[in-house]
Amino acid sequence: MSITQRQAQVLAFIRESLEAQGYPPTRAEIARHLGFRSPNAAESHLRALVKKRVIELLPGAARGIRVRGSGLPVIGRVAAGRPILAESHIERRLQVEEGLFRPKADYLLRVQGSSMRDAGILDRDLLAVHHVPLARHGQIVVARLDDEVTVKRLYRRQDRVELRPENPEFDPIKVDPRRQTLVIEGIVVGIIRSLSL
Amino acid sequence: MSITQRQAQVLAFIRESLEAQGYPPTRAEIARHLGFRSPNAAESHLRALVKKRVIELLPGAARGIRVRGSGLPVIGRVAAGRPILAESHIERRLQVEEGLFRPKADYLLRVQGSSMRDAGILDRDLLAVHHVPLARHGQIVVARLDDEVTVKRLYRRQDRVELRPENPEFDPIKVDPRRQTLVIEGIVVGIIRSLSL
DNA sequence: CAGATTACTGGATATAATTACAGCTGTATA
DNA sequence: TATACAGCTGTAATTATATCCAGTAATCTG
Numbered sequence: 001m002s003i004t005q006r007q008a009q010v011l012a013f014i015r016e017s018l019e020a021q022g023y024p025p026t027r028a029e030i031a032r033h034l035g036f037r038s039p040n041a042a043e044s045h046l047r048a049l050v051k052k053r054v055i056e057l058l059p060g061a062a063r064g065i066r067v068r069g070s071g072l073p074v075i076g077r078v079a080a081g082r083p084i085l086a087e088s089h090i091e092r093r094l095q096v097e098e099g100l101f102r103p104k105a106d107y108l109l110r111v112q113g114s115s116m117r118d119a120g121i122l123d124r125d126l127l128a129v130h131h132v133p134l135a136r137h138g139q140i141v142v143a144r145l146d147d148e149v150t151v152k153r154l155y156r157r158q159d160r161v162e163l164r165p166e167n168p169e170f171d172p173i174k175v176d177p178r179r180q181t182l183v184i185e186g187i188v189v190g191i192i193r194s195l196s197l
Numbered sequence: 198m199s200i201t202q203r204q205a206q207v208l209a210f211i212r213e214s215l216e217a218q219g220y221p222p223t224r225a226e227i228a229r230h231l232g233f234r235s236p237n238a239a240e241s242h243l244r245a246l247v248k249k250r251v252i253e254l255l256p257g258a259a260r261g262i263r264v265r266g267s268g269l270p271v272i273g274r275v276a277a278g279r280p281i282l283a284e285s286h287i288e289r290r291l292q293v294e295e296g297l298f299r300p301k302a303d304y305l306l307r308v309q310g311s312s313m314r315d316a317g318i319l320d321r322d323l324l325a326v327h328h329v330p331l332a333r334h335g336q337i338v339v340a341r342l343d344d345e346v347t348v349k350r351l352y353r354r355q356d357r358v359e360l361r362p363e364n365p366e367f368d369p370i371k372v373d374p375r376r377q378t379l380v381i382e383g384i385v386v387g388i389i390r391s392l393s394l
Numbered sequence: 395c396a397g398a399t400t401a402c403t404g405g406a407t408a409t410a411a412t413t414a415c416a417g418c419t420g421t422a423t424a
Numbered sequence: 425t426a427t428a429c430a431g432c433t434g435t436a437a438t439t440a441t442a443t444c445c446a447g448t449a450a451t452c453t454g
Contacts, residue, residue, distance in 0.1 A: 006430080017434070019283065022215075023258075023260050024220050026412085028410085028411070029292055036431090036432070036433085037434080039411085039412085040413085040435095041431070044432080048429090048430080048431095060412070060440070061220075061411095062260055062410070062412075063259055065219070065220070071294070080203045095293075096294065096296050096297075097268070097291050100291060100389070100391065102391070118319070120319045121317070141266065150257050172252070182281065188392060190387070190391045190392055191316070191392070191393070192390075193389075194299070194387045195385060195386050196298070196386065201399095203400080203401070233402070234404080234442085235405090236442085237445095238402050240400070240442080240443070242401085257443095258410080258441095259410055259411065259441055273430085278411080
């Protein structure tokens with residue numbers, strides 16, 4: 001039971017309004033923006049979004065629209081064979097400004113281990129990841145090698161593909177496409193570290 | 198012309214409301230929260246905050262309150278002798294969730310140089326800084342030595358104070374309190390890096 | 395000491411906004 | 425083929441909200 005295209009437009013406008021105005025839109029504003037002649041059209045879309053648990057409506061309150069699950073999901077340990085963005089992997093959500101990272105971050109992944117230490121990526125750092133299935137030579141990627149999720153720098157030379165750590169204590173991984181399946185889960189676009197002393 | 202205590206309470210409630218409800222409060226809600234019997238008391242506080250350029254009011258709009266200058270200020274190069282948080286040092290502001298860092302971040306400072314490379318702090322990183330005048334041994338601090346602002350790890354042994362870089366290419370700074378003035382500007386509580394490839 | 399600012403009460407009103415009701419057309423689902 | 429759901433129009437009532445006006449009192453400022 002996923003969201004329809006029209007409902008996504010309504011949701012996008014709510015987000016837009018929140019960003020630009022600092023408060024949610026009214027039914028009339030939604031109707032005006034999407035070209036409805038009746039505010040009731042907006043109302044029913046909002047009700048549908050409530051039923052699908054995407055927003056909450058606060059009865060009686062003007063502009064009483066709350067977007068649920070806003071902010072970037074923080075992904076902890078990823079279970080083998082399961083998609084990274086599965087609901088069960090989400091530890092919590094963090095409100096981080098869209099546009100802080102470019103291209104935009106889709107989720108935050110918690111680093112395990114120090115194999116990328118010399119790239120300034122330490123154990124327990126949060127990596128901002130842009131979710132795309134393709135990466136270029138030299139980019140730091142989130143990759144899945146035979147169901148194991150790792151963060152490494154991608155090396156692509158002619159027909160050879162390598163995942164290289166940036167720490168001399170770790171060895172580069174030469175990918176053999178005949179025996180292993182390599183899936184690019186995304187490229188790393190940023191880092192957030194909490195020192196909390 | 199700064200903000201009064203009462204006005205600060207109103208502002209705090211607006212922020213609280215934004216955080217908890219997802220939208221700004223009405224005049225009546227402000228009045229109820231602060232114990233006013235008339236919504237007009239809230240109205241005049243809001244007007245005062247507008248005059249002091251702390252918020253904006255959108256006429257006619259329900260809950261039409263916008264908090265100006267929200268988010269953490271990003272500090273670029275700091276001019277000698279001027280306070281770090283001077284308005285002229287603010288490059289922009291970033292909307293980052295309060296509570297992402299502990300203790301809370303007061304501003305973001307852009308790193309210049311790689312003297313803290315081995316601590317995972319690279320050139321052009323943004324450091325989340327908690328603004329306090331005291332730091333403990335071992336903490337990474339933002340310090341001002343004779344008007345020069347630097348980021349180093351603080352070493353305090355008996356009566357000796359040192360600011361140590363974490364990169365063998367740089368030398369530790371032994372602070373001589375008779376000739377130099379050391380001011381702790383804050384402690385580093387987090388790092389944000391944008392890779393933008 | 396006049397005038398501005400802060401900090402409120404109390405009443406009133408226009409309008410902003412939610413929300414109920416009735417109805418329409420398609421498309422998908424059982 | 426009945427039933428649900430998506431996606432609307434249109435009207436209207438109720439209530440939520442902003443905002444004006446007229447005061448009172450205390451404190452600060454030039």
